[in-house]
Amino acid sequence: MAGTDNRFTIVVGIDFSDTGDLAFDHALELANERENADVHAVYVEDEIAMPRVPAALAGAQTESDEILGRVQKRATDRLDAFVKRARPRMKHIVAHVRRGNPADHIVQLAADLEADLIVVGTHGRRGLRRMLLGSVAEQVLRLARCPVFVARPKDHEALGKVPEIEPPCPDCVRTRRESGGAKLWCARHSEPHIRPHTYHYVEGGMPAAAPMGTHSSETTPDLGQ
Secondary structure, three states: OOOOOOOEEEEEEOOOOHHHHHHHHHHHHHHOOOOOEEEEEEEEEOOOOOOOOOHHHHOHHHHHHHHHHHHHHHHHHHHHHHHOOOOOOOOEEEEEEEEOOHHHHHHHHHHHOOOOEEEEEOOOOOHHHHHHHOOHHHHHHHHOOOOEEEEOOOOHHHHHHOOOOOOOOHHHHHHHHHHOOOOOOOOOOOOOOOOOOOOEEOOOOOEEOOOOOOOOOOOOOOOOO
């Protein structure tokens, strides 16, 4: 539920990784689309993956201050990089540090702040690595009570490593690039399947969504008519 002042609050989970940076960059971009947006970056120290020494022996407050300083620096660095690309419009960027289960704390912070959006990154791990490391993004999706944006690097070629998903046809990729997107499929994949894939255009020439369940050759209307 958005606040009465029309503030738009985004909570983003970070973990000092490239994927965490990607999630933070997306959070900044999404916040920049709003006039009155706040970004809350939260780092959660996973006590299961990194068990803590009793506070009396470890100096917990000093350690917490150090981690918070790292989170603040990370946020500042990402903001500085963002400023080079766009003029920031968000109102506040706040750093948070918590300890426990990352998904639980990300969602709880979102609830505490009545956040409008959660942004998390995912490495897209599968198999044994996924079983051992778990998936914070999947847990957040299950627990969240607001929309969730899952950020991951665009890398369709690497999907060939996953049996269920084939990489894109290189001939189709070349056809799209050479035609500037006017043609989607190569000659082999342009053969009709269920029914022709068609483009629909709205006023101004912007393509609307094509009918679902279509995949084959198409004829692009002449926008000059």
